[in-house]
Amino acid sequence: MSLLNDLINLNISEVTKKCIAEYIWIDGFGKLRSKARTLPAPVTDPAELPKWNFDGSSMGQAPGEDSEIIIYPQAIFPDPFRRGNHILVLCDAYTPDGKPIPSNKRHGAAEIFSRPEVAAEEPWYGIEQEYTLLQRDVVWPLGWPLGGFPGPQGPYYCGIGADKSFGRDIVDAHYKACLYAGINISGINGEVMPAQWEFQIGPAVGISAGDQIWVARYILERITEIAGVVLSLDPKPIQGDWNGAGAHANYSTNSMRGDGGYEVIKEAIHKLSLRHKEHISAYGEGNERRLTGRHETASIDSFSWGVANRGASVRVGRETERDGKGYFEDRRPASNMDPYVVTSMIAETTIVWKP
Structure with a gap:
């Protein structure tokens, strides 16, 4: 060897x-x-x-x-x-x-991002990619007892310790490998469900957000291959009282980041509300198992937004509200979403589409 x-x-x-x-x-x-x-x-x-x-x-x-x-x-x-x-x-x-x-979803996304009105707004994305690590031979979360369950959720989010954190060596290897590859990975953390993790990509402009997410996923899958662990992007890998996995999309444009941007943000959120069903249909397979209105999600059947509300479809941060400009977070995309579809669809709805 x-x-x-x-x-x-x-x-x-x-x-x-x-x-x-x-x-x-x-x-x-x-x-x-x-x-x-x-x-x-x-x-x-x-x-x-x-x-x-x-x-x-x-x-x-x-x-x-x-x-x-x-x-x-x-x-x-x-x-x-x-x-x-x-x-x-x-x-x-x-x-x-x-x-x-x-x-080929990239081609259509590139066409949207190359439109003059979209390019002028310089759309920024920060994607929070959640995922679950599974034991290879039993398809059960890493670190969970075979045929059984760990203790209830609570101590695992950003947790440390052998009884709370499962797979940190894989996660840290992925973090460094992405930095080596020139991917703008901005952070990692353990998620609410044990053996579930998250990495964040961004800020990334336009088509590069999708490119970087796909290559970061590739690198992660290669690392889990080496480790003998299975990568799952299923939005609800374990049924019951466990959090699902999403890919929250943080988004802003030049107009949102400038003075008076909060009004632009509210108008963009209104447009998203009018196309809720269309976006949901493109936001990932099996998302109905995750968007139940529980476990820090909104119901898949209705659109909502709020400041600092993680139970809403769209969350606006307190800092954005205070400054009157900034970004918002679309919390609906599932962990297995196609980032080309999600990022271009958000840009098309909020910049190009005229209700």
């Missing part, structure tokens, strides 16, 4: 200019896939990278008789696993004639 570890950590830049690019994309089931290729020299601009292809029939994205899907490099991140000049390459997927396939 010592030799294996030596080979894994081998610094090939000492003997060659070649480097490895790990191409990452999203399959037809909303899951991440990747494969690697050798580049003749280091690359820092995705426009310099070649397009590639994969078998879409194996991923729910194409029929077997016409299975080729083309992936276009869109963003580059330093690779925390191989290190050196090696890179992670986030891609989106197209047909051979250049049309985005239905599961």
Whole structure:
């Protein structure tokens, strides 16, 4: 094993200019896939990278008789696993004639963020990505007794100690790996349900918020793979008196961050209320199991907002109320939401849409 570890950590830049690019994309089931290729020299601009292809029939994205899907490099991140000049390459997927396939949500989001009125507002996002760590062979939360339950919720949120915190080594490894990759990860914390954690991405502008969330998820899944632990983005992995997992979206625009921004925020929240059902339908699978009106959630069937109210659909912070400008938090997105869909939809509703 010592030799294996030596080979894994081998610094090939000492003997060659070649480097490895790990191409990452999203399959037809909303899951991440990747494969690697050798580049003749280091690359820092995705426009310099070649397009590639994969078998879409194996991923729910194409029929077997016409299975080729083309992936276009869109963003580059330093690779925390191989290190050196090696890179992670986030891609989106197209047909051979250049049309985005239905599961390519990035393309539509990029179109919204490139609209002049949206770009002028410079939408900022801070995404709070919650997730649960599961034991691999029994699909039960990490640290929970097999076939049983830990003590009730209360001591676990931001808790420390072997009886309160399960998986901190994985979480801290992920934190540092994201920083290495140039992802703007702004923090981590243990969540209310034991074995549930959260990392925050942002502030990130426009399409980069979705890019960074997807690559951060990729890095986390790779780390849990190494640790022999299963990553779950299910919004309610354990039924009963346990908190679910969300991906709260903190959001602001230039107008909201400027003087008089509180009135802009209230108008934006009003627009979101008018499109509540449309947003809920796009905010993640299984969200109805989480948005029950309990466990720090609002009911999925109604829209509400309030200052410092974590039981509302949208929360406005006390600081924003006091300063008369700032941001708000959409607490409805589920942990398994597509960040391209959620971020672009919020921007389209609050900036572009005219009720």
